[in-house]
Amino acid sequence: MFLHNNPKHNTAADIVKIRKSTKSHVSTSLKALENKGLIERIQSARNKKHIEIVILNKAESIIKDGMKAQKEFAKNALDGLTEEEKYMCMVVFNKICANADAYLKKYAEGENEKSFLL
Template sequence: MDKDFNMLVNFRQIIKFFEFSLQDIRKKYNLTKIEMDIISFLFNNPSYDTASDIVELRMLQKGNVSQAVDLLIKKELLIKKTDALDKRKIHLILTENSNNITEEISNAKLKFKQQIFKDFTTEELDTYNYLNNKIVNNVKTELGKDE
């Protein structure tokens, strides 16, 4: 198999495995993938709490995020709060009803990391993180050229 193609397949397999690791939580709480993404994002990034932040940083479609936010509000997992200084800015805040979900997501992510980095030495993890950061920076640079 072509090395470049193999790399893309590997990325996709890791993503699939991560999605699989969250599957039971999604089913248990009757959540869509994007609803899980939003809950997880808001939990892990409290300073990025607007729909625009989610769209930009998670690279999701604006309409899909808007629809999922509305559903999460109906499910009482999320509330909207208008910014005190800028009335046009709406903050998204997880409710207490989401606490069990965020705890289970955190546990699933920890287990996922333990599984994919099983048998890695500390040095290998450091090397992986270093190389991964270089790749991500290259991707961000290339994506930014079109803006």
């Protein structure tokens, strides 16, 4: 679903960066999708290290089901909220994500090394 919803972010490095997943988890997941014939990895002719991930036609029904599940979940999760309340949820969620991103960036830079050791 990530690849479908984010077509411009179609490399393993993009997935790791945006989803905050480990390289090993992304690699394992992509290998499983490739083995099932759902994706294909295409190496750039100009840069052999740049490998784009392409969703194959076989994945269409899975994507369709995934989109339906996402819409149904959002509908159920936001049931009974006014448009203003939905907007406020989005604003608060975006702030939480920004805070998490800032923390992870500091952690990656080693600023939280001491707290990690405790």
